[in-house]
Amino acid sequence: MGAAEVTRAIRRRAVSVGFAALLLVLAVATRSLLGPSPALRETVGTGLDRVVVGHDLLSFLTAVLFAPDPAALVVAIVAIVVVMGSAELLLGHRRTLLVAVASSVLGIAIGIGLQAAGILVRGVWTQAPLDTIVLDPLIPVAGTAMAASAFAGPLWRRRIRVLGATGLIVVLLYSGSPSDADRLAAGAVGLVLGELLARRLPRFRWRRSSHHEVRSLLSAVVGVTAAGPVVAILSRSGYGPLRPLGLLFRDSLPGAGFLADPCDRIPDRVVCSQHILLAHANGPGVAVMPVLVLAALLAAAWGMWHGRRASAVLAIALDAVIAGLTAFFFGVLPALRDPASLLSTAVGTAPTLQTALAALVPAAVAVVVAINIRHFDVAPRRRTALLIGAAALVALLAGATAYVATAALLPGEFRPRGSAARALADLPERYVPIGFLHERHLGLVPIGQPAHLVHDWIGALLWAVVLVGALVLRFDLADTSVADGRRLRALLRTGAGGSISYMATWTSNRTWFSPDGRHAVAHREVGGIALALGEPVGPAEGREEAARGFAVDCDDRGLTPVFYAASPAFVRRLSDQRRWASVTVGEDTVVDVRTFAMTGKRWQDVRTSINRAHRNGVSTFWTTWEGCSAAQRAQITSISEDWVADRGLPELGFTLGGLDELQDPDVALMLALDEQGRVLAATSWLPTWRDGELVGWTLDFMRRSADTMNGLMEFVIATVLQLAQERGLEWVSLSASPLSIPEEQADDGALERLLGVLARVLEPAYGFSSLAAFKNKFQPALAPIVLAYPDSLALPATGVALTRAYLPHLTPRAALRLVSAFR
Structure with missing residues (x-):
């Protein structure tokens, strides 16, 4: 980083850097680098005795300008530059200064009030000496960080609030010193001020999170609370109500x-x-x-x-x-x-x-x-x-x-x-x-x-x-050891059983291998149904025999085998010895990149989107998750979380990947970037091989920012089609739109009715029909995909299994919405 970049970074964090510099200058000027003298502590510190007895209200401000010891000084300077500096990028200079002052004054006042109230009711956690002197530069840091969450996107807003509040509460509960209470109060004040400065009434509505984000937040909460006893161990003179729990360790x-x-x-x-x-x-x-x-x-x-x-x-x-x-x-x-x-x-x-x-x-x-x-x-x-x-x-x-x-x-x-x-x-x-x-x-x-x-x-x-x-x-992974995972990936390179075959590698699937080891079937066991994903993976020769072997193994284990998203031709070959019925569950949209050209009137919308993107300075970047920078990964995650939060139902699974599936090194990403390098949209592409040669890509993950130009996704997909043509691939699948059953192919059976109801319920949130119409802009060949089943008596269980496969995390409230659709 050159001098110009350093200067620009300092200017963008002028209040934070100035506060850190003031802290250091005051420590040098007062000779308190090794800790303030008793006289200086009495002069600048705050506390219950200083405010109630001494009426020293100025100490609300002076107490945050000094650190109690050298270690606290170092921690404070780093926290001010990093945490408050990041908050300043969101709040701006004036709002940062306002929040820092207001949260310090109000936070200390509320903290002292809480300590006084606790003493009146003889609370143990308030039994610190009444003349305890508080010196804590981290109080305004807590306030500005929580206030900045109101100006962050949904992803970081939730992360800052959950982890920030958890950390402040854990420290208070395990340590319990007056400064811990002041810090928590300052954080609460900052939270309210941030909402007011963002010009909205304080309303802390919880937005839906993806499975990835829920796992991240819960694991962080467990980690933070696990570190709580360490606070009690290090704080030899704390008064927190959870101090006994810390002493247990x-x-x-x-x-x-x-x-x-x-x-x-x-x-x-x-x-x-x-x-x-x-x-x-x-x-x-x-x-x-x-x-x-x-x-x-x-x-x-x-x-x-x-x-x-x-x-x-x-x-x-x-x-x-x-x-x-x-x-x-x-x-x-x-x-x-x-x-x-x-x-x-x-x-x-x-x-x-x-x-x-x-x-x-x-x-x-x-x-x-x-x-x-x-x-x-x-x-x-x-x-x-x-x-x-x-x-x-x-x-x-x-x-x-x-x-x-x-x-x-x-x-x-x-x-x-x-x-x-x-x-x-x-x-x-x-x-x-x-x-x-x-x-x-x-x-x-x-x-x-x-x-x-x-x-x-x-x-x-x-x-x-x-x-x-x-x-x-x-x-450790379920039923798929590292060796089994390597076997599956090796079979995928010999031959795939359809455009969605790479989904077999997803960790939520189980894998069955044929006795000769030449084929594999990825499946999920849901409610007595073994729901196979596509056709068996491996060489084309012997694929049906492997499917029959899988069916026999399922019978032996008391499961009903079902093949989801198979081709009608595969089902016909499979029915030579055993009758398999089928129902259409969607259409795969495949573009033959060997012959495609964006010419003619039918491609007008796509060409218009490409020209608009070029005028707006939008570019594309072909990479993998590992090839993305940390900033790009954070932006992709934020875009995905915004998309999930806007849906009225849980994130889908089964044949629809999320953030976790992007991290596979064989999965390619095509990003759309603006002139500043900010990620505007992200798509993922699953590989398909035949005899060791890459022959196609399948679109899986597709997200874009809400404030981007119209036609951005058309531009991204068209760029991928051109890239596939340049690399000599045979086809690109825009993936099957799940549950988008063509009306002319729909029957009136029980399973069809259930799938139709499920599609109608999910349509407002996920737009399967509109997604299918979007894909038709690229003039794909439409190939029906079917669900093959051996026993009509298992149809009700199959419908439930398919619903649970797509919605494995269906909450009772969402399930109620689904059931109400049958009325």
Whole structure:
């Protein structure tokens, strides 16, 4: 980046860079680079005592101009330049300055008000000293970031608000210092100010998200909440209501140095003895266990990001376990020991509200993920799930056996003297972090080395297995191992069973291989129906025989085989030995690029669109997802999210790909770019091979910005047709429009009626008929595609299976809309 670019970037972020520079200049001028002096803190800081008693309202502004320590200064400068700077690009200079000042003043005022109200009701989270001084430059950063969300597109608006609010709330709940409350209040103020500055009433309507975006947000929420205990661990003097949950993961036991002469430091002999025993229990295995628990939850969040259902289930289980442990060790046990402590507000106790919040937050995360489990449709192989479960069970049983046996055979290795009964009673605590042990009477404490080995490491062993299992689930796919995936892709290069054959590689499909390994059938099992996608993949010779083998295998497993989007000729050949009926479900639109030319009156609209695009400076870019820049990927994602949000029904699946399917390295993208390089539209093209040679492309993903010129998609597709002709391809399929059944081919059967109803319900949102009319502009050859079935009794189940295949994430509300269409 040259000097001119740096200067331009600084000018665009003038308020943010100026604020960061002011922060640094004041730190140097006041000699507070290593932290403000006590006198300076008293002068510029704010807080409940300073405002209520000292009436120092100017401190609302001066408190955000200084950082409490060097690390906070560095973090603040980076956050101001990066976060506030990005917000300034959306808000502009004047609005950024206005929001920064207003959110600081109002945020601190609201935060102080909340602390005062909490003190009046004796809330534990407000028990910070009344004279606590707040110095926090991140307060205006929170306000401007949340305000900028109102000026961002739907995708980033949702991301900023969900992740920003989650982060601010988690820090407050786990740390609970007055500055955390001020930051959250500033964020709320910024959110309202942003809506007002965008000239709309504050109305925070949730817009529909794609499956990809829901997974991303939920995994981020799980990851952020998993990092919450780290906040409590690092914040040694926090007052957050979830601090007990953080302490559950904290190894807060006394060290050997502290207890070198314990009776000088701890006069109470009983307490002294207990602390000595705690120090003996503080081994390396005990210390590493909290890290393994949190790492397993973060690994589950990583798997959720990639759509792994097993990772979502693991996250639900881990959050449920954490909620249960918190309720038990900070609620049940203290109540059994001293019921009055539940109503106490002294620091260090576990009041009812505090304990409830500490248990309810991870429980709420588990419930939210469970409610949205349908968005995680990538299941693991059954064998992998069983192996992970077996490994965890073996680790649990082996560790328990070793611990009980050691206590029974070597009783002198423990204090008090070990026994099998005492070891069994103490066993559950070996699998949870040890930070809570000072809350109750100690169980067995290891003295000798064998006892230390089993006492310290059996819990760490189990959680290590859980962590490894979480990582394995991230990379494992349902019924399709890496080797099977390679086999399928190799077969696709030998011969495809239609223009949609490449969809067989999508992770939501299962794959059946013929006994000789020469053919494969991609399918989905829905409600007892094996819904095959197109025709078998592999050489043309023997394709029907492979289909019959697939049907036999389905019969053996109690499934009804159905071939969706097959050709009528394939069904006729398939019916030689077994009667297969069929119904038309759409038309494939195929352009023969070897003979096409955009001449004549019928191509007038396409030529007009091309000329308009050239006049407007629009260009095309042929690439892959990996070949796109980070900015281009973000713009494609934003365009797609806008498209999904405008639909009244969930995102479709089955033969319609989304963002996840763009990331395949064999899938090509054709982008439309304006003169500044901004992505205006994006399309994806699936390859089709024959005998190892690329012969065609199939259009799948097609999205454009709402504010682009008319005819943009015509320009993009025409460019692809020309490129295919230049590269010597045979054809380009504009894909079959699902459920667009030609009237002259429609019958009056039950399945046809169901498909017709489904098409009518989805038409307003997805426009299948208008899409078919759009494709006809390119003068394609129309080839009917059919659904072939062997048993008319299975037609109702087939119709339901097809509906669920296209709408796997159909919500009850959307299902109600679908059912109402039958009236």
